[in-house]
Amino acid sequence: xxxxxxxxxxxxxxxxxxxxxxxxxxxxxxxxxxxxxxxxxxxxxxxxxxxxxxxxxxxxxxxxxxxxxxxxxxxxxxxxxxxxxxxxxxxxxxxxxxxxxxxxxxxxxxxxxxxxxxxxxxxxxxxxxxxxxxxxxxxxxxxxxxxxxxxxxxxxxxxxxxxxxxxxxxxxxxxxxxxxxxxxxxxxxxxxxxxxxxxxxxxxxxxxxxxxxxxxxxxxxxxxxxxxxxxxxxxxxxxxxxxxxxxxxxxxxxxxxxxxxxxxxxxxxxxxxxxxxxxxxxxxxxxxxxxxxxxxxxxxxxxxxxxxxxxxxxxxxxxxxxxxxxxxxxxxxxxxxxxxxxxxxxxxxxxxxxxxxxxxxxxxxxxxxxxxxxxxxxxxxxxxxxxxxxxxxxxxxx
Amino acid sequence: xxxxxxxxxxxxxxxxxxxxxxxxxxxxxxxxxxxxxxxxxxxxxxxxxxxxxxxxxxxxxxxxxxxxxxxxxxxxxxxxxxxxxxxxxxxxxxxxxxxxxxxxxxxxxxxxxxxxxxxxxxxxxxxxxxxxxxxxx
Ligand code: SF4
Numbered sequence: 001x002x003x004x005x006x007x008x009x010x011x012x013x014x015x016x017x018x019x020x021x022x023x024x025x026x027x028x029x030x031x032x033x034x035x036x037x038x039x040x041x042x043x044x045x046x047x048x049x050x051x052x053x054x055x056x057x058x059x060x061x062x063x064x065x066x067x068x069x070x071x072x073x074x075x076x077x078x079x080x081x082x083x084x085x086x087x088x089x090x091x092x093x094x095x096x097x098x099x100x101x102x103x104x105x106x107x108x109x110x111x112x113x114x115x116x117x118x119x120x121x122x123x124x125x126x127x128x129x130x131x132x133x134x135x136x137x138x139x140x141x142x143x144x145x146x147x148x149x150x151x152x153x154x155x156x157x158x159x160x161x162x163x164x165x166x167x168x169x170x171x172x173x174x175x176x177x178x179x180x181x182x183x184x185x186x187x188x189x190x191x192x193x194x195x196x197x198x199x200x201x202x203x204x205x206x207x208x209x210x211x212x213x214x215x216x217x218x219x220x221x222x223x224x225x226x227x228x229x230x231x232x233x234x235x236x237x238x239x240x241x242x243x244x245x246x247x248x249x250x251x252x253x254x255x256x257x258x259x260x261x262x263x264x265x266x267x268x269x270x271x272x273x274x275x276x277x278x279x280x281x282x283x284x285x286x287x288x289x290x291x292x293x294x295x296x297x298x299x300x301x302x303x304x305x306x307x308x309x310x311x312x313x314x315x316x317x318x319x320x321x322x323x324x325x326x327x328x329x330x331x332x333x334x335x336x337x338x339x340x341x342x343x344x345x346x347x348x349x350x351x352x353x354x355x356x357x358x359x360x361x362x363x364x365x366x367x368x369x370x371x372x373x374x375x376x377x378x379x380x381x382x383x384x385x386x387x388x389x390x391x392x393x394x395x396x397x398x
Numbered sequence: 399x400x401x402x403x404x405x406x407x408x409x410x411x412x413x414x415x416x417x418x419x420x421x422x423x424x425x426x427x428x429x430x431x432x433x434x435x436x437x438x439x440x441x442x443x444x445x446x447x448x449x450x451x452x453x454x455x456x457x458x459x460x461x462x463x464x465x466x467x468x469x470x471x472x473x474x475x476x477x478x479x480x481x482x483x484x485x486x487x488x489x490x491x492x493x494x495x496x497x498x499x500x501x502x503x504x505x506x507x508x509x510x511x512x513x514x515x516x517x518x519x520x521x522x523x524x525x526x527x528x529x530x531x532x533x534x535x
Contacts, residue, residue, distance in 0.1 A: 041458075043497050130433040
């Protein structure tokens with residue numbers, strides 16, 4: 001075995017905002033192994049939930065992760081509502097789906113931007129984040145906050161979407177669609193992006209099954225899973241849409257899945273808005289007096305995959321046990337498969353491809369010298385390396 | 399006017415440290431860089447290492463695992479440095495103050511110069527907070 005170099009990334013990584021820590025064991029340019037360390041972000045949320053009432057838990061789970069601040073309440077609502085077995089009003093179903101899909105669009109745009117930055121396309125980063133702004137403004141109009149929406153409650157939603165807001169939303173969606181076309185064009189037709197992303201970080205469908213990966217990571221390897229279709233909740237069985245799949249399992253396929261999913265989300269929201277018009281001024285919530293003793297299980301499709309919540313009630317005011325499993329929990333271990341064997345300069349984008357969310361998983365990137373254990377490179381340098389590779393490719397006009 | 403207010407008038411370089419946040423505050427900080435808010439026009443930018451920074455933005459609650467790292471990052475920072483706590487979590491502990499993994503409010507760990515409350519504070523209020531601090535007489 002030759003001399004190995006270890007590159008440590010993190011815990012304070014300049015771009016991925018959360019504390020996370022990876023070690024890449026390298027032999028020359030090739031990544032031989034990697035380990036990650038997490039737990040920096042562990043805030044004891046499950047325990048806090050047990051001290052809050054069922055109603056208050058919504059606002060706690062919302063703060064697990066800022067980007068998925070609808071997905072967690074969604075899964076929790078499904079879990080808690082399954083205990084008494086309540087059916088929420090139609091209008092509430094539509095509004096829940098609208099908020100959920102808006103979140104998917106904003107999360108995917110955010111990912112496209114970050115991926116662009118990793119590849120040295122800072123213009124894509126700026127553009128994607130600029131197009132994300134109208135969506136956040138829309139969130140502010142509908143829910144009252146740009147993030148952490150506090151929209152859900154047991155038995156429905158807390159705010160209605162009126163006709164005026166619906167028209168505004170439609171307009172924003174049309175704009176976003178146009179911008180998505182632009183981004184799709186920029187990604188799909190660029191030879192340099194093809195050269196950087198095709199064949200990088202490949203996960204076969206067997207790997208997906210082995211690791212239990214979910215969401216766009218799985219769908220990019222032709223694994224046809226999506227909670228929204230497989231176990232419909234809210235309004236997803238009342239609208240027409242399709243699950244986006246892509247072949248290849250590489251980073252390119254993952255980008256493709258995310259970009260095309262945005263069109264589906266736009267279609268879903270539009271149909272939900274139609275539905276809202278029809279269900280004109282119905283109730284947006286039903287009163288749930290108490291949660292009987294029992295066990296509730298709920299899941300929802302977050303932008304990153306399946307979120308799972310387990311709630312146990314003893315008939316009191318608060319859950320006696322609350323268990324949460326976020327999608328990144330199963331997606332992050334796939335790094336070992338997607339990075340190992342690739343080059344160091346591809347590691348940044350291969351790890352970013354699953355859109356890891358460490359605050360969901362409470363987990364951490366570094367490169368170390370294998371023999372001496374010395375830190376030799378940090379994430380900033382790693383990103384620089386990745387950006388330099390794109391530049392070289394551009395210069396060579398691949 | 400103290401030394402800090404005197405030296406930090408223009409072109410602040412900012413380092414962002416997430417002690418144990420939910421990502422929202424962090425994303426809103428990144429949002430400040432993007433075209434809508436564009437703090438780069440003031441010469442401000444996010445830097446990759448705290449050794450280059452004039453301002454340290456801390457988000458999230460300090461957890462037991464990040465406690466020593468937060469202290470270390472603060473020690474590595476060139477002094478004087480302005481420390482700003484962003485969000486309810488960094489200001490008070492917010493929702494997580496009762497958590498078993500909460501290592502105490504940020505200002506008990508490192509000296510904090512300014513607090514920007516909100517969950518998450520909007521980019522506008524972050525800019526307003528920084529400006530208010532800088533214009534303090
Ligand atoms: S203040 Fe709110 S938005 Fe900011 S890190 Fe804490 S919970 Fe998240």
